[in-house]
Amino acid sequence: MQVFTYSDPEFNPYDDGSGETQKKPEIDEGFWVAPTVTEPVNGVVSLPGSKSLTNRELVLAALADSESLIRLPLHSRDSKLMIEALRDVGAQIDEVPNDSAYGPDLRVTPGAFTGGSSIDCGLAGTVMRFMPPVAALASGPVTFDGDVNARRRPMRTTIESLRALGVEVSDDGRGTLPFSLYGTGEIEGGEIEIDASASSQFVSGLLLAAPRFTRGLTLRHTGETLPSMPHIEMTIDALAQRGVAVESPERGVWVVPPSPILGRDVTIEPDLSNAAPFLVAALVAGGRVSVRNWPTETTQVGGDLEELLPLWGATVTRDGDRLTVDGGVGLVGGGSLPGVDLDLSRGGELAPALVALAALAEGPSTITGIGHLRGHETDRLKALADDINALGGRVTELDDGLHLQPSPLHGGQWRTFEDHRMAHAAAIIGLAVPNVELDDVRVVSKTLPQFVELWDDLLGRTVSVSPADTSLLGFL
Numbered sequence: 001m002q003v004f005t006y007s008d009p010e011f012n013p014y015d016d017g018s019g020e021t022q023k024k025p026e027i028d029e030g031f032w033v034a035p036t037v038t039e040p041v042n043g044v045v046s047l048p049g050s051k052s053l054t055n056r057e058l059v060l061a062a063l064a065d066s067e068s069l070i071r072l073p074l075h076s077r078d079s080k081l082m083i084e085a086l087r088d089v090g091a092q093i094d095e096v097p098n099d100s101a102y103g104p105d106l107r108v109t110p111g112a113f114t115g116g117s118s119i120d121c122g123l124a125g126t127v128m129r130f131m132p133p134v135a136a137l138a139s140g141p142v143t144f145d146g147d148v149n150a151r152r153r154p155m156r157t158t159i160e161s162l163r164a165l166g167v168e169v170s171d172d173g174r175g176t177l178p179f180s181l182y183g184t185g186e187i188e189g190g191e192i193e194i195d196a197s198a199s200s201q202f203v204s205g206l207l208l209a210a211p212r213f214t215r216g217l218t219l220r221h222t223g224e225t226l227p228s229m230p231h232i233e234m235t236i237d238a239l240a241q242r243g244v245a246v247e248s249p250e251r252g253v254w255v256v257p258p259s260p261i262l263g264r265d266v267t268i269e270p271d272l273s274n275a276a277p278f279l280v281a282a283l284v285a286g287g288r289v290s291v292r293n294w295p296t297e298t299t300q301v302g303g304d305l306e307e308l309l310p311l312w313g314a315t316v317t318r319d320g321d322r323l324t325v326d327g328g329v330g331l332v333g334g335g336s337l338p339g340v341d342l343d344l345s346r347g348g349e350l351a352p353a354l355v356a357l358a359a360l361a362e363g364p365s366t367i368t369g370i371g372h373l374r375g376h377e378t379d380r381l382k383a384l385a386d387d388i389n390a391l392g393g394r395v396t397e398l399d400d401g402l403h404l405q406p407s408p409l410h411g412g413q414w415r416t417f418e419d420h421r422m423a424h425a426a427a428i429i430g431l432a433v434p435n436v437e438l439d440d441v442r443v444v445s446k447t448l449p450q451f452v453e454l455w456d457d458l459l460g461r462t463v464s465v466s467p468a469d470t471s472l473l474g475f476l
């Protein structure tokens with residue numbers, strides 16, 4: 001079988017920077033057969049920090065007027081790329097020891113932004129869309145590039161919005177990475193229009209840097225659709241916590257005043273989108289799965305899982321800081337999953353895990369509002385349809401989503417296409433379908449390097465967490 005190698009050979013997903021060696025799952029060149037279960041699962045999972053919150057706080061801390069401490073940040077490929085990018089333009093970022101099993105806190109000391117650097121975006125949408133407006137504030141040129149798959153992700157709106165703000169950008173006209181920009185040390189700002197229908201990150205990237213524009217920014221979205229609204233609300237909330245009051249006088253318009261961005265001591269919530277495969281496991285295997293430190297209120301779209309999973313029959317409860325999904329007997333225990341009709345435009349990030357669930361359902365499902373997933377880590381609509389169909393599924397691509405007809409699945413090869421959430425989807429299907437073979441599970445290092453260990457522990461396959469690390473996982 002063909003093995004896709006991880007695109008950044010320097011990056012070790014099992015080195016969280018804490019200096020402590022973490023246990024490495026038995027993965028040979030990334031090949032992994034997703035474990036199948038015969039018994040219900042019963043587990044409590046502690047997840048590392050949110051990618052979206054970590055990378056927003058890193059950017060805002062670098063733009064702030066004083067030092068920030070970011071507690072319990074995510075340590076993964078995407079956050080590492082953001083840290084390196086911010087260091088490249090002049091921020092100082094130091095590790096501060098803590099007692100987390102998932103790596104140190106981060107102290108960010110803002111510095112004068114200088115150019116002359118070249119930023120590796122990897123495959124991180126947050127780096128490729130948040131960093132250019134930041135780098136445009138530097139005095140000097142900055143170039144941007146990334147993985148092979150990153151060079152097909154939409155970037156035209158970032159490039160054109162910077163030009164509209166008076167920043168010189170040179171590119172090859174394809175509207176993708178690579179490109180270079182030439183900052184003069186300041187951006188005047190004012191009013192611009194953009195089409196953010198391909199990604200909410202175009203809006204977030206501009207809003208994050210806009211308080212530092214001389215006149216602030218009035219941003220108007222002109223496209224017909226706008227995906228991932230909760231991620232824009234997360235950006236506005238993160239700015240508010242740092243003293244910047246963004247107003248939205250009408251839907252699709254945001255006004256950011258010129259304003260200092262305050263330094264802050266902030267604790268990052270666990271990544272609730274990465275909670276999806278673990279919580280979904282209760283519906284497939286049966287049993288109960290809890291996630292620790294679930295926030296009472298959140299801007300993360302993973303918070304929607306509380307309302308979404310009952311559509312498949314789950315009972316979701318909160319007990320203190322835990323959110324628990326009870327899947328009853330589960331599919332494996334003789335139950336069944338209903339088909340659903342779902343508009344997921346708010347939470348495209350949740351789509352791969354929920355499509356995996358829909359692929360196991362006894363009724364047809366239609367999941368829409370996710371056409372922009374074609375510009376994610378891979379064309380996720382095609383990847384999900386192709387992979388599920390290769391296992392015997394009957395998935396049809398729609399313009400803005402997927403239609404799934406019920407069909408018995410069998411084992412076979414599953415290509416991950418460098419996409420962490422394709423690995424999560426395969427793991428979910430593999431719970432009920434023996435011999436789902438992933439070409440490269442190491443793609444999980446993008447946002448959750450410990451995925452395989454946590455998955456194995458939840459299923460009771462291995463006890464790979466040492467007694468000192470009991471914060472990682474406990475059984476009910």
Ligand SMILES: O=C(O)C1=C[C@@H](OP(=O)(O)O)[C@@H](O)[C@H](O)C1
Nearest residue numbers: 052199200201227228231348349
């Ligand atoms: O701003 C963010 O942190 C994100 C926004 C969303 O992007 P899109 O709007 O491109 O889907 C989401 O899918 C991505 O995983 C993270």
Ligand SMILES: C=C(OP(=O)(O)O)C(=O)O
Nearest residue numbers: 123124125126349376377
């Ligand atoms: C789309 C995603 O990531 P990115 O931040 O690279 O856009 C994702 O994590 O599902």
